[in-house]
Amino acid sequence: MEYLLNQLVNGICQGAIYAMMAIGYSVVVGVVGMVTFTHGEVIMIGAFAAYYAFEMAGNHILLGIIFSFSAAWLVGVCVYKICYEQFFNAPRNISMLCTIGFSMVVKNLAQIVFGPNQKPMLNIVDNKIYKLGVVQISTVQIVVVITVVVSATVLSFFFNKTRWGIRLRAVSQDKTAAYMVGVNVKRTAMVGNCVGCALAGVSGMLLSIYYQTLQATMGGSLGMKAFSSSVLGGLTDIRFSALGGLCLGVIETLGITVSSASFRDIFAFIFLILMLLIRPEGFASKKGARP
Amino acid sequence: MKDKLYGVLAPVKKYGLFVAIGILALLPMVVSKTYILGLLCRVLMYATLAGSLNVINGYSGQMCIGHAGFFCIGSYVEAILATRMGISFWVLLPLAGAAAALMGLFVALPTLKMRGVYLAIITLGFSEIIRLLALNWTDVTGGAMGIKNIPVPRLGGIEFSNARTYYYIFLAIAVLFLFITRRVIRSRLGRAWMSIREDQLAARSLGVNTPAYKAVNFMYGAFWAGIIGAAYAPYARFIDSTIYTLDEGFNILSMVIVGGMGTLTGPLAGSVVINVLTELLRPIGQWRMVAYGVLIIVMMWFRPQGLIGASDSVLAGRDIKMKKSGEGAK
Numbered sequence: 001m002e003y004l005l006n007q008l009v010n011g012i013c014q015g016a017i018y019a020m021m022a023i024g025y026s027v028v029v030g031v032v033g034m035v036t037f038t039h040g041e042v043i044m045i046g047a048f049a050a051y052y053a054f055e056m057a058g059n060h061i062l063l064g065i066i067f068s069f070s071a072a073w074l075v076g077v078c079v080y081k082i083c084y085e086q087f088f089n090a091p092r093n094i095s096m097l098c099t100i101g102f103s104m105v106v107k108n109l110a111q112i113v114f115g116p117n118q119k120p121m122l123n124i125v126d127n128k129i130y131k132l133g134v135v136q137i138s139t140v141q142i143v144v145v146i147t148v149v150v151s152a153t154v155l156s157f158f159f160n161k162t163r164w165g166i167r168l169r170a171v172s173q174d175k176t177a178a179y180m181v182g183v184n185v186k187r188t189a190m191v192g193n194c195v196g197c198a199l200a201g202v203s204g205m206l207l208s209i210y211y212q213t214l215q216a217t218m219g220g221s222l223g224m225k226a227f228s229s230s231v232l233g234g235l236t237d238i239r240f241s242a243l244g245g246l247c248l249g250v251i252e253t254l255g256i257t258v259s260s261a262s263f264r265d266i267f268a269f270i271f272l273i274l275m276l277l278i279r280p281e282g283f284a285s286k287k288g289a290r291p
Numbered sequence: 292m293k294d295k296l297y298g299v300l301a302p303v304k305k306y307g308l309f310v311a312i313g314i315l316a317l318l319p320m321v322v323s324k325t326y327i328l329g330l331l332c333r334v335l336m337y338a339t340l341a342g343s344l345n346v347i348n349g350y351s352g353q354m355c356i357g358h359a360g361f362f363c364i365g366s367y368v369e370a371i372l373a374t375r376m377g378i379s380f381w382v383l384l385p386l387a388g389a390a391a392a393l394m395g396l397f398v399a400l401p402t403l404k405m406r407g408v409y410l411a412i413i414t415l416g417f418s419e420i421i422r423l424l425a426l427n428w429t430d431v432t433g434g435a436m437g438i439k440n441i442p443v444p445r446l447g448g449i450e451f452s453n454a455r456t457y458y459y460i461f462l463a464i465a466v467l468f469l470f471i472t473r474r475v476i477r478s479r480l481g482r483a484w485m486s487i488r489e490d491q492l493a494a495r496s497l498g499v500n501t502p503a504y505k506a507v508n509f510m511y512g513a514f515w516a517g518i519i520g521a522a523y524a525p526y527a528r529f530i531d532s533t534i535y536t537l538d539e540g541f542n543i544l545s546m547v548i549v550g551g552m553g554t555l556t557g558p559l560a561g562s563v564v565i566n567v568l569t570e571l572l573r574p575i576g577q578w579r580m581v582a583y584g585v586l587i588i589v590m591m592w593f594r595p596q597g598l599i600g601a602s603d604s605v606l607a608g609r610d611i612k613m614k615k616s617g618e619g620a621k
Contacts (some may be wrong), residue, residue, distance in 0.1 A: 035408045082588060093354060094595050096411065097548060100356065101587030106540055108580040175533055221419065227412050235408075262427045271417040275400045276409060 002134045007257045009185040015150040015249020017146040022229035024199035030172040030236035031192025040223025041106040046072045046201025047208040054122045064205050072201020076194035103218040110216040118215045121176050121208045168192045221265045228272040319455050328454040334566045335461035339468045339556035341546040343515035349552030351508040352488030354411035356420025358543050361513040363535035365520025370438040391517025392510040398510035403502040423533040437531025503531040526583030545583050551597025
């Protein structure tokens, strides 16, 4: 029981990171209206940006956040310019294949530039273990959860209170209508894509701190997990995507406890299939624009 | 002028196919280098593999990007049954295809009523799951050690143990695949697939049972991928899970895209281009995959229907849009 409770805490922490990825994913899909396969690679770029920031400039987590955020933002601009801007009126599969091509380029370039092997992440957080009754919580876990909660709050403020956020939501709901009332749709879509990517970058940094490793090929399965999580919200709803990420993290960690760690990725897949069988359009009953 | 030209070209069109097959069949006697023969084997193998993916992606407009999974199933079914039970290669060939087709049905079922994206991500996940199973289920698949010493196929007194003889197996499968697929595409089944690709709603309203046809389409594509997987295992003599990564799936996909989706000869051309390119780019090593990615993006920007694809297909995307808006302006 004790062990299971501890695993539950681990799962929630893991799920918080997945939730952040899924939030990024649903922002991208919601605002741009097209599906991305580069999300995993953006996560990887964020992790590496933080790694090099820590190595060159010093051990502070804020530094890592800033660097991974801006690096992922830049990648987001590239993704938008290459994969989306030309193809708003074309069939969806064209931009989708374009993102697949882009992810191939980024992944293999990263393997060449950063090296194909696993790298150990520096010790950013002074790791202590606190005991709350039978449950053990480490400092890293607290830092991760706090970062995710703070970013989600900032994002929610940004979406609901600022002009840019309202524009983003308008574009996400209906592009034509937004265009009619004078929103610069293409520019807004680009910003939305960049915000989603930047969140993914920060989540990549958190993941690499949490696991203490990072690798150029880590993106593939992570992108799939971000997708699986956001299916819960019909790919576009932010709150349900975050919930999906949490669920996925818990299910995965508990699943590993009863089976073997090498089956980690299989649980994401089973979760996805179950979701699609139960409620394929997601739990957020939003009418209108969907990918 | 056009009729006259057609009159001249008609016999070429009629017999060209047989001549081409004849030339291909005679090639191993002319070509002496094993290296070139190995390349030819790869081209034929990937032509069939990409062709089977093209049946799914090109003809019915679904999106399968984890084709390596079916390939993997075919290979492992052949390798396991041949090494453990000593069943003949020729029996296992259709059996592996059937196993892959069954798995294709299993993958397609949850997504039949949904749009392409879900199917795409499910096939991606599925391919990765199959690879992980092959890596971790050590009792059956040999785990990271793989399966060694897969027995070579025999027919009469001939032993298909090198590229020179194995070439004929790949050639036979490729010709059989092209022949059968051509017949299928021209049949009711193929027309139903294409109607789904062009407009699913319209097809449905005209009485096409879209879920059933989509499931059959997926099984058909998976079946041929399984067969070619089964043919690959004894050719390589050794298989392990590192062959069937997602990159392999993207590799097959890029052949289909470069050649042209929705055409029979497209994947063949794509296979030739990519495999020859692979050999030419061998000196730059790792940059090869980067080049593939750039190639896909360039194709999507300038010629989304591929090298051979027709510009009036729905796959051509931008062109058809421009034409429509132009007509509207008149």
